[in-house]
Amino acid sequence: MEHSLKDFFGFTKFRPFQKEIIQKVLEGRDCLVVMATGSGKSLCYQLPPLISKKSAIVISPLLSLMMDQVMALKQRGINSEYLGSTQSDSSVSTKAGQGNYDILFMTPEKALGLSNSFWKGLARNGLSLLAVDEAHCISEWGHDFRKEYQQLYKLREVLPNVPFLALTATATERVRGDIKRYLNLDNIFEVVSTFDRPNLFYGAKYISRSQTFREELAREVLKDCRSGGSTIIYCTTIKDVEEVTETLTQSGIDARGYHAQMRPKDRETAHRAFAHDEIQIIVATVAFGMGIDKPDIRRVIHYGCPKSLESYYQESGRCGRDGLPSSCWLYYSRADFGKADYYTAEAETEARKKVILDVYHAAEKYCRSSTCRRKYILEYFGEIVPYDNCGNCDNCVMRRNVQERDMSEEVHLLLSSVDLCGGRFGIVMPIDVLRGSRSKKVLENKFDELPLYGLGSSKTSNWWKALSDELLEEGYLKETRRDMYRFVSVGPVGKKFLQNASSRRVPIMIIPNPEMRDEESKQSGVTDNRANSLALQQTASARITQSMSEQEAKLCESLLKMRANLAKRNATAPYAVCSEITLQNLAKARPSSRARLLNIEGVNQWLVGKHGDEILRVIKEKATELELPLDSAERTIIESQKVPNSVRGYGESPSPAKVEAWEMWEKLQLTISEIANLPERPRPIKFETVAEYILDCCKAGYELNWQRFYQETGFNSSILKEIEAGVARVGCVDKLKPIKEQVPEHVSYLHLKIFCTMQELSLPLPDVGNEDGHSREEHATKDSENGTQIIKTSGEVQAKTDSANICNEEAETVSNGNQESDALICDDSQVKSELPWSNENYHLPSTQKRAPVWRTDSNGTTKLVRTEEGGTITKAYLRKNLTEESLMDWLSERDGASIRDMLVAFRTRESSLDALLKKLEEDFLIYKRNDIYRVI
Numbered sequence: 015m016e017h018s019l020k021d022f023f024g025f026t027k028f029r030p031f032q033k034e035i036i037q038k039v040l041e042g043r044d045c046l047v048v049m050a051t052g053s054g055k056s057l058c059y060q061l062p063p064l065i066s067k068k069s070a071i072v073i074s075p076l077l078s079l080m081m082d083q084v085m086a087l088k089q090r091g092i093n094s095e096y097l098g099s100t101q102s103d104s105s106v107s108t109k110a111g112q113g114n115y116d117i118l119f120m121t122p123e124k125a126l127g128l129s130n131s132f133w134k135g136l137a138r139n140g141l142s143l144l145a146v147d148e149a150h151c152i153s154e155w156g157h158d159f160r161k162e163y164q165q166l167y168k169l170r171e172v173l174p175n176v177p178f179l180a181l182t183a184t185a186t187e188r189v190r191g192d193i194k195r196y197l198n199l200d201n202i203f204e205v206v207s208t209f210d211r212p213n214l215f216y217g218a219k220y221i222s223r224s225q226t227f228r229e230e231l232a233r234e235v236l237k238d239c240r241s242g243g244s245t246i247i248y249c250t251t252i253k254d255v256e257e258v259t260e261t262l263t264q265s266g267i268d269a270r271g272y273h274a275q276m277r278p279k280d281r282e283t284a285h286r287a288f289a290h291d292e293i294q295i296i297v298a299t300v301a302f303g304m305g306i307d308k309p310d311i312r313r314v315i316h317y318g319c320p321k322s323l324e325s326y327y328q329e330s331g332r333c334g335r336d337g338l339p340s341s342c343w344l345y346y347s348r349a350d351f352g353k354a355d356y357y358t359a360e361a362e363t364e365a366r367k368k369v370i371l372d373v374y375h376a377a378e379k380y381c382r383s384s385t386c387r388r389k390y391i392l393e394y395f396g397e398i399v400p401y402d403n404c405g406n407c408d409n410c411v412m413r414r415n416v417q418e419r420d421m422s423e424e425v426h427l428l429l430s431s432v433d434l435c436g437g438r439f440g441i442v443m444p445i446d447v448l449r450g451s452r453s454k455k456v457l458e459n460k461f462d463e464l465p466l467y468g469l470g471s472s473k474t475s476n477w478w479k480a481l482s483d484e485l486l487e488e489g490y491l492k493e494t495r496r497d498m499y500r501f502v503s504v505g506p507v508g509k510k511f512l513q514n515a516s517s518r519r520v521p522i523m524i525i526p527n528p529e530m531r532d533e534e535s536k537q538s539g540v541t542d543n544r545a546n547s548l549a550l551q552q553t554a555s556a557r558i559t560q561s562m563s564e565q566e567a568k569l570c571e572s573l574l575k576m577r578a579n580l581a582k583r584n585a586t587a588p589y590a591v592c593s594e595i596t597l598q599n600l601a602k603a604r605p606s607s608r609a610r611l612l613n614i615e616g617v618n619q620w621l622v623g624k625h626g627d628e629i630l631r632v633i634k635e636k637a638t639e640l641e642l643p644l645d646s647a648e649r650t651i652i653e654s655q656k657v658p659n660s661v662r663g664y665g666e667s668p669s670p671a672k673v674e675a676w677e678m679w680e681k682l683q684l685t686i687s688e689i690a691n692l693p694e695r696p697r698p699i700k701f702e703t704v705a706e707y708i709l710d711c712c713k714a715g716y717e718l719n720w721q722r723f724y725q726e727t728g729f730n731s732s733i734l735k736e737i738e739a740g741v742a743r744v745g746c747v748d749k750l751k752p753i754k755e756q757v758p759e760h761v762s763y764l765h766l767k768i769f770c771t772m773q774e775l776s777l778p779l780p781d782v783g784n785e786d787g788h789s790r791e792e793h794a795t796k797d798s799e800n801g802t803q804i805i806k807t808s809g810e811v812q813a814k815t816d817s818a819n820i821c822n823e824e825a826e827t828v829s830n831g832n833q834e835s836d837a838l839i840c841d842d843s844q845v846k847s848e849l850p851w852s853n854e855n856y857h858l859p860s861t862q863k864r865a866p867v868w869r870t871d872s873n874g875t876t877k878l879v880r881t882e883e884g885g886t887i888t889k890a891y892l893r894k895n896l897t898e899e900s901l902m903d904w905l906s907e908r909d910g911a912s913i914r915d916m917l918v919a920f921r922t923r924e925s926s927l928d929a930l931l932k933k934l935e936e937d938f939l940i941y942k943r944n945d946i947y948r949v950i
């Protein structure tokens with residue numbers, strides 16, 4: 015399975031659940047797969063036919079979706095086609111019946127219209143599976159109900175022994191029940207994974223729909239265009255599509271509209287231009303919903319609240335499907351929430367009407383929420399979310415700047431006004447009364463004589479409406495509907511509050527919701543940071559990732575251009591040639607040979623065979639120009655997506671070098687400076703690098719003494735505040751550069767990374783107390799005369815043991831814990847006699863497990879303070895003769911080895927080893943990843 019995964023798709027690892035699902039399908043079991051958008055569901059039906067060499071049928075709701083998929087599969091050398099009205103090749107149908115395609119797509123209508131003899135013929139030739147994609151369409155409880163989906167059980171009857179695989183990104187329990195029932199799924203293997211999309215930033219903002227806002231939108235989108243990446247702007251009406259497109263084009267942006275009233279040909283042209291990166295922005299109604307399979311969309315903007323949270327999840331889910339950071343902004347206006355009647359008009363039953371209203375109100379609540387948006391979405395889909403702060407939505411980013419405050423006075427005014435109006439009006443009348451309106455209705459009812467008339471004039475009408483939303487939510491107010499009208503009265507919680515208020519006022523702490531904040535900032539003239547929130551979309555641009563250097567980013571730009579040319583030459587979309595993540599991996603690793611190219615995550619045999627030479631040429635030319643070495647040692651593969659279902663903060667296992675840094679810091683209690691400047695290192699490494707290694711381990715679940723870490727890195731509460739202010743100005747933490755520009759000089763990138771890690775891990779901010787975090791310079795202070803390290807804590811000066819003492823302490827600890835380690839401490843002469851070479855560069859050999867740590871004490875004696883776990887020092891230095899055979903034997907015995915490990919084992923020259931390794935790689939006997947060689 016792994017071979018096929020690499021050969022056809024270029025990936026080396028399965029994502030969670032993919033392998034299990036594929037295995038079950040191959041065993042002939044029915045499967046129901048509910049996994050987030052972009053989690054890799056497609057692979058579950060794409061791989062089985064390639065392994066079993068039997069065709070797969072995929073039922074998909076939209077032709078455009080199928081066409082995209084077929085295009086991308088063909089670029090991977092996978093023989094696929096679709097059957098449908100736009101299929102111009104008449105031979106496809108005959109070939110399909112003969113089982114000539116690996117994967118054959120069709121709509122449910124087409125599938126139900128095909129003759130029994132067609133299906134039987136196909137089954138005779140062998141079918142690996144029948145997949146029903148977007149399976150939620152089967153259920154009336156789902157949001158994209160399609161009647162034909164419910165007829166698909168008929169295919170079961172003609173294909174009795176073919177496993178059915180139902181896939182969807184959104185399905186509540188009820189919808190899952192419908193899917194199983196309607197498809198007659200039997201002995202099912204069911205996977206329901208998290209809905210979380212960790213790479214997506216969520217935000218919502220209250221707007222007034224005006225030309226001014228559209229112009230603001232255009233200005234921000236224009237900035238985005240410069241930073242690259244595609245954008246979808248979803249609108250709720252065709253009129254909005256036209257207005258937004260017009261404003262964008264008037265601002266010089268090449269955007270196209272897409273809606274149901276356009277001619278099919280024009281829609282197809284717009285779709286194609288977008289998919290092929292000829293235009294960056296498409297402004298669309300939901301007609302553009304499921305029909306887009308582009309993995310590198312960086313921004314999805316909703317101009318108006320969608321009709322359900324399910325739709326929102328799915329439409330915004332089109333963003334960042336390749337796993338790179340991307341953002342989803344929703345702009346809503348109050349008018350968006352008055353469309354319930356419009357949406358329910360088509361409901362045939364009361365039950366259906368209730369479903370439509372429920373999902374619609376969930377979307378409305380999402381907009382107005384002032385708490386973690388990710389948590390809101392996930393809980394809506396039934397997940398238990400253990401954190402309150404995801405650190406990657408507008409509310410979480412803003413939280414520390416938006417304090418909850420006592421609004422008991424305002425609540426009292428509003429409730430009293432509602433009460434005095436007698437529950438005979440909607441919310442507008444009591445608000446008009448508070449604001450001292452001279453409207454006819456107010457005067458007719460003599461409300462201008464009420465004692466609280468005009469007492470709330472300092473707040474805008476919309477502010478009061480936004481407060482009433484909160485109060486309705488909490489039961490202080492109650493809304494009843496009669497015919498078309500809504501009446502507001504004081505609810506049970508509100509009545510109790512009013513009763514108590516005469517004796518004592520209980521504080522009511524409320525976090526102002528986005529609309530309240532927006533109204534307040536409009537009034538004060540100070541722009542809410544989120545008023546400029548469109549700028550956030552830029553920050554999500556993943557073209558230049560944090561993990562790439564400036565030069566590598568330039569190389570990546572050249573590779574993007576090369577990909578665009580290749581796509582043009584092959585009349586396909588750039589993303590179908592290879593993903594942006596693969597290009598980033600290439601820019602970082604810079605392979606020099608076809609064998610090394612094939613090692614890169616995301617590169618498959620087909621890509622190497624078809625475009626390998628050109629890719630290598632561009633890398634070589636551009637890398638030389640940029641003075642970047644080929645076959646970079648520092649190759650960090652960009653993770654395309656965090657593992658769904660993983661505990662937050664517990665990600666990939668860190669590299670041995672990182673674990674070693676963590677161990678030295680946490681277990682040996684060395685300081686970051688000491689680790690960076692270990693005397694036995696050929697060159698010191700940067701303080702920041704060591705600190706980041708430790709942070710990475712912490713992200714992977716390793717324990718960390720935060721207090722000590724803050725002290726060493728100089729992270730303190732004032733720095734924290736400065737970063738928070740910077741983040742608030744920028745709006746999110748996707749990219750550090752804009753934040754760095756907003757904070758004082760003394761706040762370093764390392765401080766920003768610490769801040770992000772804390773956010774990412776949803777850890778409560780530890781109390782960093784007074785401004786006592788010391789700068790690292792302070793901690794690194796070393797009294798060179800007596801070799802004593804000085805560490806200052808809370809104003810005290812404390813002498814710490816010198817490094818020689820640390821050696822002894824550690825030796826004791828380790829020897830107690832591990833009797834078999836027989837070389838825990840030895841002097842320089844012992845060490846030197848064991849060393850296999852004279853080259854000082856290899857003074858600190860590293861093994862894959864725990865590298866020995868050498869310390870030089872103040873007398874200049876080098877000692878080994880720790881050796882490979884469970885092993886002995888002599889074992890590590892056994893001499894071997896280097897031959898192709900001995901190296902292969904040696905490598906097959908272990909799960910990978912670095913060059914240094916091999917040099918230690920074989921005592922050979924690096925050049926001979928390098929030549930041999932190259933040859934073995936070219937012969938496809940071994941491969942290299944992250945500087946570790948393994949047998950294929």
Ligand SMILES: Nc1ncnc2c1ncn2[C@@H]1O[C@H](COP(=O)(O)OP(=O)(O)OP(=O)(O)O)[C@@H](O)[C@H]1O
Binds near residue numbers: 027051056309
């Ligand atoms: N094992 C893997 N390793 C790395 N990338 C993968 C792997 N499996 C899938 N991908 C990539 O993840 C991205 C999303 O995959 P896919 O389109 O299958 O998602 P999906 O779950 O079907 O999403 P949707 O619900 O939007 O259809 C694609 O770019 C795909 O190439």
